[in-house]
Amino acid sequence: MSEGAKRSVVVTGASTGIGEACVRLLVEKDFLVFGSVRTAADAERLKAQFGENYAPLLFDVTDGDAVARAAAAVEDRLQGGTLAGLVNNAGMAVAGPLLHVPIEELRRQFEVNVIGQIRVTQAFAPLLGARASQGEPPGRIVNMSSVAGRMVGPLMGPYSASKFALEAMSDALRRELAVYGIAVVVIEPGMIATPIWDKAESAAFDAFDRTIYGPAARRVQKWAVDQGRTAVGPELVAEAVHRALVGSRPPLRILVLGGSALHYYAQLLIPARLMDWLMARHFGFDKIRRPLVSSRAAKKEVIQWP
Secondary structure (H helix, E strand, O other): HHHHHHOOEEEOOOHHHHHHHHHHHHEEEEEEEEEEEEEHHHHHHHHHHHHHHHEEEEEEOHHHHHHHHHHHHHHHHHHHOOOOOOEOOOOOOOOOOOOOOOOOHHHHHHHHHHHHHHHHHHHHHHHHHOOOOOOOOEEEEEEEEHHHHOOOOOOOOHHHHHHHHHHHHHHHHHHHHHHHHOOEEEEOOOOOOOOOHHHHOOOOOHHHHHHOHEEEEEEEHHHHHHHHHOOOOOOOHHHHHHHHHEEEEEEEOEOOOOOHHHHHHHHHHHHHHHHHHHHHHOOOOOHHHOOOOOOHHHHHHOOOOO
C-alpha cells in the first residue's frame, strides 16, 4: 500500500452514475482511486474534478490488452504495494423480448457484464493479494450486481441473466479467494437515478414495435424510465461500496433500496405463478393475444416472425 500508506482502489466504469459517485466518495475518504473510463475526454474531466487522489485508467472491460496495460500501470504506481479494493462497476443493459433480441446484442451484454468482470478481476487479483508472497493485508473485491440479479421482469431477460451470472460468479470467487484472504462483496442496487435512464428512453425499440410485444414493450420502457428518474441518487450505492471496502465484517450482499425492502422481499417469497400473473397485469401482458389464423388461411400463407 504505497503512496504514503494511502489506501488504493480500482473502480471500473467511473465516468458517470454509480461509478463517478464511488470515485467522489472514496476520494473524499482519502483513497487513491484508479478509475477506468473509455475516453480520454472523460479521463481529463475526472482528473480535473478530483485532483491528485484520482488516477485515470483508459480501458474498456472487453479489451483484454488494454485491461492488462492498466493493471501493469497500477502495479508500477503501487511499487510493490497492495490494492485495498477492486470495484467491478462497469456495465450496460440490453432490454427487449428474448425472442427478438439480436444475438449479437445478447453476446455483447455478457461480454461486458460477465466476461469483462472476470477479465478485470483476473488482471488485478495479484495486486489484491492473490500471489505467492504478500507483505500487506489482502484487498477486497466489490461486484456491482442489481436486484435484477435475483428477480426478473419481462423484457429484462438479457440484463437480468447477466446479473444472475455475476451473482453466481461472485459466490464462486468468494469461496475460491478465501485461500488468499480476499473478501468478495456483492452490491445489489434497486432503481437508482443515473444517466442510464436517458439511454433507456432513447433505446431503439422500433424493431420490437413490429412484434406482438410492441405496445407492452413501450409500457415497460416508460415505467422503467419514470421510476428510474425519480429514484434515489447513486450516492447511496457509493456509501454501500465504502462499507464493503472498509467494514470490519461486511455482509456478503448489500441491498441498496431507496425505500422499504418489504416490496423486494415480498416478490422473492410470492409463488412464481402468482408473480407471473401480477407482472402480466401490471405491464399489460395479459391483454396480449396471439392472432388466430383459420386452418384454411394457414394453408395459403406462412406465418413468420417479424
